[in-house]
Amino acid sequence: MSNAYVEVAHVEVTSNVSAVDLANCMSSTYDVYYLVCSNVTLDADGGYKVVGKVSNVVETVENTAVAGRASDLGGSYGQYNTGVFPTPRDFIMIQRNYNFQTALTGNNSVLEGYIFNTQSSSHNKYSIYNNMNATSNTTDRFWRYRMQVEVDNTNIYDGLYITPQSATNISGGKFTLYGMKNN
């Protein structure tokens, strides 16, 4: 089927791990990838990030640019740029700090979106994605981020690496990467 999404990697975390390694799952077979991270829980508050792998080594660049907008049904919303995101800014996607603790009831989060140019050696890497957090920790708040990221290099990705931003472990969640053919 043309323009079909094809699952190329899937990891389900059911007990503590410090990283999810989607290794050697990206290739020239696909032009655009779509990542879905659902119901992710961490063993402490804080976000998690997705970083590209080059020749099966996690990237260490610090020149990611970020832009986006956050909406919060609990009250505030705002626009974000690079300044509010931690360094090293090596991520292609990030789920910003919020409540992911397993102790919190009602946690339900999704990070999903596209990653472009992964196989190009002449274009920077881009992503556009949504973060959604619904949690009942305070007053049934619902947060949504619509973000865009540019990683300012032309390395060819062959995988992704997902780690907590400040917590130690990912304690649960499903991580699925799809490839999308262009014909």
Next chain:
Amino acid sequence: MATLDEFIAQVTADVENEKPLMKAVGNDVIEFTEDDYNWVINNRANDLFWQQENGWIQARQDAYGSVESQLDMIYWDGVNGTTTWQDHIAQVKLDNPKP
């Protein structure tokens, strides 16, 4: 105020105590490689350093509230002769001090 090198030393000790750290690869759960350990130490230390240096900015931005809600406060302060908005901003700054 800790330096980045001091955070790296602290995190290195923490990770040493936490070993073995595991990662999920497909259906397997395996121990970190040396590269994984080095990467996570650098990542955590940088995050701690960033939180120390810039966390107060993010906390203030989250606490100020939307521009619309602040404009509403300012409007009603003008109507009622109150200082709700000024008090709110002052409290946010007080709660999230610049280090």
